[in-house]
Amino acid sequence: DGGITQSPKYLFRKEGQNVTLSCEQNLNHDAMYWYRQDPGQGLRLIYYSQIVNDFQKGDIAEGYSVSREKKESFPLTVTSAQKNPTAFYLCASSMTSADYNSPLHFGNGTRLTVT
Amino acid sequence: GENVEQHPSTLSVQEGDSAVIKCTYSDSASNYFPWYKQELGKGPQLIIDIRSNVGEKKDQRIAVTLNKTAKHFSLHITETQPEDSAVYFCAASKEDSGYSTLTFGKGTMLLVSP
Numbered sequence: 001d002g003g004i005t006q007s008p009k010y011l012f013r014k015e016g017q018n019v020t021l022s023c024e025q026n027l028n029h030d031a032m033y034w035y036r037q038d039p040g041q042g043l044r045l046i047y048y049s050q051i052v053n054d055f056q057k058g059d060i061a062e063g064y065s066v067s068r069e070k071k072e073s074f075p076l077t078v079t080s081a082q083k084n085p086t087a088f089y090l091c092a093s094s095m096t097s098a099d100y101n102s103p104l105h106f107g108n109g110t111r112l113t114v115t
Numbered sequence: 116g117e118n119v120e121q122h123p124s125t126l127s128v129q130e131g132d133s134a135v136i137k138c139t140y141s142d143s144a145s146n147y148f149p150w151y152k153q154e155l156g157k158g159p160q161l162i163i164d165i166r167s168n169v170g171e172k173k174d175q176r177i178a179v180t181l182n183k184t185a186k187h188f189s190l191h192i193t194e195t196q197p198e199d200s201a202v203y204f205c206a207a208s209k210e211d212s213g214y215s216t217l218t219f220g221k222g223t224m225l226l227v228s229p
Contacts, residue, residue: 004158033216040124042204042221043159058216059116090158103149104217106158 003027004107006091011112013085021076021110023091030096032074033104036060037088046089049074050096078112085114117142119207121220129228134195136223138205139187145207148181148188149217153202162203163190195227 004025013019025032034046045058049068063082068074074093078085088111092104118141128134140148146167151159165172165179165188172179176195181188192199202224206217 006158040221042121043219045216048216092158103161103164104151104159106151106160108156108158 006107029093033092035090117218119220134192140207145209
């Protein structure tokens with residue numbers, strides 16, 4: 001089955017440690033995204049990538065970093081500079097085409113807790 | 116940038132009733148309006164979308180309407196069922212330098228009681 005795999009589902013870290021969240025897709029989509037979800041806040045865009053080796057900051061990129069070395073993979077690192085890292089993180093992908101508004105396909109998320 | 120407001124934040128209905136969720140957007144250049152359903156512990160899934168050249172779109176019990184003049188769009192669910200209980204998100208986007216990203220509303224928790 002084609003889809004997006006995020007791992008792990010739950011992640012616990014101590015304050016001050018960097019942590020990397022995994023996202024893999026087998027949909028052959030060009031574009032990938034990371035969103036953060038907090039209760040009552042909707043989804044906020046952290047980073048997105050249209051093609052391999054290229055990515056752009058979203059609305060809340062501070063304290064996060066990404067890489068896009070392969071089309072299938074878009075890992076997100078939550079650094080110690082992120083002041084409030086505890087949240088639910090969602091990865092998504094979409095095709096890019098002449099019709100730019102192609103639907104997003106989401107993974108099932110990683111819940112990160114930092115204490 | 117774009118701002119999307121969504122109301123209500125929670126909505127409780129009886130099974131069989133209709134449910135309506137409303138969203139407004141700020142950027143008149145936005146041209147794509149999807150709706151996503153998120154079940155507990157899962158990622159959002161697209162349920163219906165509409166583009167700015169269309170005023171209404173239906174898919175079985177779900178419909179979306181768009182009023183470009185007023186800059187608002189709505190999700191209508193008829194004959195609600197308990198499995199419709201979830202959080203629903205509206206979103207808006209526009210083409211910007213050849214690419215667009217979605218701005219989401221804050222979500223509506225729909226509870227359908229048997």
